[in-house]
Amino acid sequence: MITRMEQLRNEIHALARKIERRISIMEVCGTHTVSIFRHGLRSMLPANLRLISGPGCPVCVTAQRHIDAAIELTRRPDVILATYGDMMRVPGRRTSLEKRRADGANIQVVNSAETALQLADEYPDQQVVFMAIGFETTAPATAAVVLQAERRNIQNFSVLVSHKQVVPAMLALLRSGDVPLDGFICPGHVSVIIGARAYEPIVRDHRKPCVVAGFEPDQILSALVSLLRQIADKRAKVENVYSAVVSEVGNTVALDLMKRVFVSTDTPWRALGTIAQSGLELAPAYQKFDALRRFQIQLGSDEDDPRCLCGEVIQGKVEPHECPLFAGECTPLTPIGPCMVSSEGTCAAWYKYHRTVNSSSHRERSA
Amino acid sequence: MIHPRSDTKQPDKTPPVSDEPRVLLAHGGGGELMQRLIRRHILPVMNNEHLRNLADAAVVPWSASEVVFTTDSYVVTPLVFPGGDIGRLAVAGTINDLAVMGAAPTAISLGLILEEGLPLAILDQIMSSIAATAKEAGVMVVTGDTKVIERRAVLNTPQEDAPYIVEGMMINTAGIGYLRRGVSLDIRRIRPGDAVLISGTIADHGLAIMSLRKGLAMDSELQSDTAPLNGLIGDLLSSGVDVKFMRDPTRGGVAGVLADIVESCEISVEIEESRIPVSRTARHLAELLGLDPLTVANEGKVLCVVADSDAERALAAMQKHPLGKQAARVGRITDTQPPLVELITRAGGRRIVQRPYGEELPRIC
Numbered sequence: 001m002i003t004r005m006e007q008l009r010n011e012i013h014a015l016a017r018k019i020e021r022r023i024s025i026m027e028v029c030g031t032h033t034v035s036i037f038r039h040g041l042r043s044m045l046p047a048n049l050r051l052i053s054g055p056g057c058p059v060c061v062t063a064q065r066h067i068d069a070a071i072e073l074t075r076r077p078d079v080i081l082a083t084y085g086d087m088m089r090v091p092g093r094r095t096s097l098e099k100r101r102a103d104g105a106n107i108q109v110v111n112s113a114e115t116a117l118q119l120a121d122e123y124p125d126q127q128v129v130f131m132a133i134g135f136e137t138t139a140p141a142t143a144a145v146v147l148q149a150e151r152r153n154i155q156n157f158s159v160l161v162s163h164k165q166v167v168p169a170m171l172a173l174l175r176s177g178d179v180p181l182d183g184f185i186c187p188g189h190v191s192v193i194i195g196a197r198a199y200e201p202i203v204r205d206h207r208k209p210c211v212v213a214g215f216e217p218d219q220i221l222s223a224l225v226s227l228l229r230q231i232a233d234k235r236a237k238v239e240n241v242y243s244a245v246v247s248e249v250g251n252t253v254a255l256d257l258m259k260r261v262f263v264s265t266d267t268p269w270r271a272l273g274t275i276a277q278s279g280l281e282l283a284p285a286y287q288k289f290d291a292l293r294r295f296q297i298q299l300g301s302d303e304d305d306p307r308c309l310c311g312e313v314i315q316g317k318v319e320p321h322e323c324p325l326f327a328g329e330c331t332p333l334t335p336i337g338p339c340m341v342s343s344e345g346t347c348a349a350w351y352k353y354h355r356t357v358n359s360s361s362h363r364e365r366s367a
Numbered sequence: 368m369i370h371p372r373s374d375t376k377q378p379d380k381t382p383p384v385s386d387e388p389r390v391l392l393a394h395g396g397g398g399e400l401m402q403r404l405i406r407r408h409i410l411p412v413m414n415n416e417h418l419r420n421l422a423d424a425a426v427v428p429w430s431a432s433e434v435v436f437t438t439d440s441y442v443v444t445p446l447v448f449p450g451g452d453i454g455r456l457a458v459a460g461t462i463n464d465l466a467v468m469g470a471a472p473t474a475i476s477l478g479l480i481l482e483e484g485l486p487l488a489i490l491d492q493i494m495s496s497i498a499a500t501a502k503e504a505g506v507m508v509v510t511g512d513t514k515v516i517e518r519r520a521v522l523n524t525p526q527e528d529a530p531y532i533v534e535g536m537m538i539n540t541a542g543i544g545y546l547r548r549g550v551s552l553d554i555r556r557i558r559p560g561d562a563v564l565i566s567g568t569i570a571d572h573g574l575a576i577m578s579l580r581k582g583l584a585m586d587s588e589l590q591s592d593t594a595p596l597n598g599l600i601g602d603l604l605s606s607g608v609d610v611k612f613m614r615d616p617t618r619g620g621v622a623g624v625l626a627d628i629v630e631s632c633e634i635s636v637e638i639e640e641s642r643i644p645v646s647r648t649a650r651h652l653a654e655l656l657g658l659d660p661l662t663v664a665n666e667g668k669v670l671c672v673v674a675d676s677d678a679e680r681a682l683a684a685m686q687k688h689p690l691g692k693q694a695a696r697v698g699r700i701t702d703t704q705p706p707l708v709e710l711i712t713r714a715g716g717r718r719i720v721q722r723p724y725g726e727e728l729p730r731i732c
Contacts, residue, residue: 041714221714354719
């Protein structure tokens with residue numbers, strides 16, 4: 001008896017044979033990257049199908065200047081910086097939040113924006129700053145606490161906003177033309193919020209098929225089948241193989257929250273540079289909660305380690321093992337670039353699931 | 368410095384005002400109070416001819432030629448967790464270290480380090496657990512020591528488990544056993560083609576503790592597997608199966624033990640995800656915490672390597688014992704180079720498995 005996984009695998013191989021040429025598909029989201037590695041899916045794919053891990057890990061795309069701003073905030077008296085745990089070890093220009101905490105800075109790891117706001121209640125004599133990173137998955141929660149802080153007139157809470165939007169980044173990658181891409185596996189969680197329809201501009205303007213997928217291995221392989229069918233038929237449309245969870249229009253309540261509290265703005269991405277209208281900043285009515293304004297901090301410039309290829313990795317230009325630092329100087333214990341820090345980073349996933357045990361060279365299975 | 372926690376309130380750091388009897392610093396002073404502590408709270412649960420006299424050391428009759436000797440310290444927090452406590456862990460852990468070396472454990476020592484303020488009721492509970500576990504394993508606690516240390520200062524960096532650190536205890540146990548005849552456990556005897564067996568579901572202990580620390584609601588469902596394995600291992604070894612290698616996959620989990628094999632023998636291991644026993648609850652919790660069950664600690668499981676032709680007999684021997692009912696053959700040794708641990712995933716793909724590299728940060732999205 002042939003299992004569903006075998007059936008999907010056979011279909012992928014048949015389609016790839018039919019297409020003949022080399023095919024490059026980007027999985028945009030870090031959770032997909034981890035799932036693909038954890039389930040060993042790359043080893044099941046045909047040699048001419050390449051998966052590229054995209055810029056969908058929120059930690060990995062946060063520009064160094066935002067990390068430096070957070071570090072600067074920890075030097076201000078009476079400030080408690082509340083951050084998601086993954087940000088602790090990302091190196092800033094000179095230090096990291098983890099090192100600042102060891103130096104005595106008051107940094108609290110929180111799992112939600114809501115918890116950060118609770119800190120402001122618990123410590124009325126201190127200023128709580130929430131480091132708000134992430135895509136449309138976390139931005140609505142930030143919007144909700146800003147509204148709550150406004151309604152309750154909370155004076156000791158502010159937000160360092162570094163939220164980003166996925167679709168403008170995908171469009172920027174296509175516009176740059178540096179990476180040959182044949183289609184996208186679109187993120188599951190982000191799509192719950194923005195809806196499958198949000199990818200229409202990619203299909204319309206660039207004729208690249210987009211398939212929204214869940215995180216189970218069969219859903220990822222189904223997405224690949226959908227993409228390869230479109231590529232074989234020279235079609236490009238948005239398909240949704242995660243329709244039990246993702247709707248066409250997304251979560252309108254969450255989208256409304258974001259629309260009320262944020263406006264789109266140009267924002268710097270790690271190593272991708274500034275992408276027009278790809279970020280979110282507080283709308284004028286809520287700018288009193290902007291930590292940069294409240295503490296009069298200017299964003300500086302980024303000085304990433306020139307040897308670190310994280311930027312190229314998240315654009316799919318190189319694979320982690322091609323970076324001179326990978327698995328040598330840069331490991332999950334001593335990360336140099338953010339792709340190695342985040343559990344969803346491409347380099348961390350390679351290190352954990354794809355590297356050989358005794359050497360730093362990767363083992364190519366799919367070729 | 369502050370320690371905000373959203374889910375758990377910090378316990379009061381001031382000395383207790385309740386009448387609940389607690390360990391005092393004076394209990395460790397060697398005087399009357401100490402005598403009372405030992406006679407009332409320690410001896411009653413495990414009275415035996417060695418301990419009764421409160422001598423400085425135990426005299427243990429010995430006839431075997433080789434003694435297997437080990438020691439381990441236990442600092443787990445919280446002290447009591449679903450499926451066990453620090454006492455059961457301290458007895459089982461040391462017994463298991465002896466058993467996987469092919470020894471039949473006979474006696475252990477018990478060093479208690481109590482922290483000022485520890486409620487005596489908790490001490491009693493843990494002492495009963497130590498006695499019960501030793502009895503279950505057929506091993507005697509023959510000598511011991513008790514010290515009391517000052518209440519530890521609260522750490523000045525926020526720690527997730529700070530509330531558990533306020534008053535506690537630590538235990539050191541050492542154990543001896545005689546080496547069973549005819550057993551030749553040696554990692555260097557492992558050869559390609561050999562079978563890898565595990566005695567039951569993995570990751571239960573680590574996940575039970577982690578879910579408790581993180582305040583996950585499902586904690587009551589998942590129990591630590593802490594248990595003395597000398598009975599199970601004794602049955603396996605006396606079944607006549609030639610076991611080549613055994614280890615209890617504690618910290619570092621199954622992945623850690625397999626990495627040891629690969630590194631020592633320069634051979635590869637191939638395991639199949641679908642054959643590895645993991646309970647539904649454990650699988651779900653691991654998913655939630657972003658952990659790979661292969662890297663999570665066990666305290667009542669043994670991983671062994673036997674020749675392929677011995678695998679079925681070894682499994683049958685383990686499955687006859689209550690602690691080995693879910694024993695399974697999970698993989699095999701191969702001569703693939705370079706040496707690595709490979710997992711054939713449930714999905715049908717392949718990936719490598721590595722020794723966990725330390726703290727895994729929680730996922731945010």
